[in-house]
Amino acid sequence: METVTDKTNISCKLGILSRPDGSAILSEGNTTVIAGIYGPVEVKLQKLLIDKASVECHYRPKSGLPGVEDRLYESIIRNICETSFYASLHPRTAILVTIQELQNSGQLISCAINAACLACLNAGIDMKFMFSAVTCYMNFEDDLYLHCASGKETKAMFVFVFDSTEKRIIASHTKGSFTKEQFEEAVELSKEGCEDRFTYYKKVLES
Template identity: 60%
Template sequence: MGELSRSCRLGELSRPDGSVMLSEGETTVVAGVYGPVEVKMKNILIDKASVECHFRPKSGLPGVQIKSFESIIRNICETALVASLYPRSAVLVAIQEMQNSGQLVSCAVNAACLACLDSGIDMKCMFAAVTCFLTNSEELTLVPPLNQKDLKASFVIVFDNTKGTILDSQIMGAFSEQQVEEAINLCREESKHIFEFYKRTLLAGGN
């Protein structure tokens, strides 16, 4: 099934309240969390903080796919943060793509969680995203195929650390119902390793 290496550095940026550079395999992103900060009047929420996400691709301008990434990360952060503690304010999550080898969304989601943890903002839960791939040989693996032609389907599943609840999922390609179940189980087991990685990272100070 393959194993995916991870490394990160907390406090990578000086301006955000929390930041991280996270690498998963050959995919790397930098994430920063600002907030709670002053919010524009049009976005103000009386009973909680509004959450915004800005995703910058490695090159070019943000397209439809990038807007989808932003929506995914924003919704997950809204679920995980205790936004009710910060009414009439905003929490800004900024993601910069550095390198993408196939698991950009899950790496970005995990970087957002680590940046939130680094900022010290109150959270109801941690969250972890896992990407697994179904090859043409019907093998599920956490390591992206070297050749995109060998890829039959991909599964991005996001879990919380309290009950293992699925917070979000993105599934593309051709697959059977059984393969979806197997992919979810594989991703759930890998998410446990990610939560342990978070804990080790925080204890070590991100080095």
């Protein structure tokens, strides 16, 4: 499959790994991750759920073993995947999401979430909706922007995850200090960014 590059500086390739059921390599700017999906597969007895598939996420950092922050990423991605999957269609099975970080130059969470979504689409997992994450930054002059300009100090960082049907927020993750108005402004700005992602997804999958 061809590498598809977008005007928003995203590029992606689907199905690059042969072992998983679905995989995607995604780079946003200089941040790059690989996501692989296995599912529905056999589940360990202790994680077995009788009414739905259990979703597991494994996040591997660039080097070394996963730490506390990586566990946070895992739980964020797992929660998002759980809401978007039709897990009740495959009871007593597991869906495994594996994320491998290749390069981190900011906006790592949103890149990992987007890669997970594309890998799920590649694997053909039953989903209620697609999701896309957008990272929004605020500098000390209180300007909001979507692309991380390197070297500039940021006062706050917002990560919003939207669904594809009604563009509702399904997850948000923030860092730094900001006012309520600035938060709402960031939501609006991110919403515009997520529209681009969804059109990009469609372009990638159709190619």
